[in-house]
Amino acid sequence: MRAELLSLVWLAVTVGGYYALKPVYRRHPRWWTSPLLTVPLLLALLGLPLGMNYPVYIQDTHWLVLMLGPATAAFALPIFRYRALIRAHWPALMAGVLGGSAMAIASAWVLATWCGLDDSVRRSLLARSITTPLAMLVSADIGGVPELTALFVVITGVAGIALGELLLRCLPLRSALARGALFGVGAHGAGTAKAYDVGTEEGSVASLAMVLAGLLNVLLAPTLASLLR
Template identity: 45%
Template sequence: MIGFLCLLLTLGIYWMAKRMYRTLPKVYLSPLLITPIVVVIILLVAGIPYASYQEGGKWLTLLLQPATVAFAVPLYKYYNVLKKHAGEIIVSVLSGSVVAITSTALLARWMHLDDSLMNSIVPRSITTPIAMNVSQVIGGVPTITAIFVIITGLSGILIGPVILRLFRIEGEIARGVLFGTSAHGTGTSKAFELSSLTGTISSISMILAALFTLIAAPLMMGLMGH
């Protein structure tokens, strides 16, 4: 019963946040940012354990599967554009993935984090299921990885628009690669707000980044001695 009520609570908060965002479309009022913050606060105040919440919340996770399949529609719609820019998308995402892995590892080393924590945050820029798998392979803690993946996604939708304005990035291909490579599914959701093509490029970039990181992270961390 508690799980079902938590499910309704999450949906209700998201619905209200969505309405508020339509009225005042500021990035800090994004439903993807507001909903988890409000839910966490309510759970802490009410003393509801995460296990009880997850009894209802797991159904939202299951809905990610058909939602992912739905990406096939814009992929088909923009097939010619994707084919035309395939080379630059692949090179850009590969470069971004390598930079994400390297910069995270170097920052963790500079902060004198232990190897387990370092390996946990290295795959933070890719989608959660694959990030947790990569974390386990390279000796990290998957649950910690999941937390940093969420933080990275939320940071992406906050900082991403600022980067676009600061560097005057107006191309839909570039915008899509930026959000998909750096902020996975959360960034892709933001990219679709900009345009359908930007969101499509972001979804492709998200998938490529996950594949590249799955292959590259173990190799690069091995070369770095971790």
């Protein structure tokens, strides 16, 4: 009975923390106020004193992860809605998605190898730059740990928002296509939300770039897995 009660408590803290902290991000849209960062910090502050560890937390809240599956089907909506935009700019979009995905995978593998990380951790890092449902699928296909990949996706999203804001100030990215692709490819869902703060067209492009990058990685996962053997 105590285990079931603890599971309900952690579910309530996770969901309640998100809804409680999301208005803070709306009023002050900065990377350090994003629920992607503030909710895990809240859970850590509560969980560490109580001796809660990550495997136990995932076991208690596994249904939240299962809900990511149906969310994958919704990714077809932005592709259909903005199909005219894809037709008009597909060479630039594909170049950005291919280049960004290749850079993300290569940099993750090289840095993880240079740091001497375990092979399963290295494989889990490779899908860090695509949205969580697809990242977990890719991670499982290439021999990573999907739950660990989900954590890396969150970290990448928060870092991508912070670096994206800096790059927008430093680089001469004048087109909505370039600004949106920057966030969509570099910071997946978190970056897409930030891109909508910049502009509607930027958000639409970021959404498309995020979906295309995710689908590309899923399609290439078997090939990547064979190369890593």
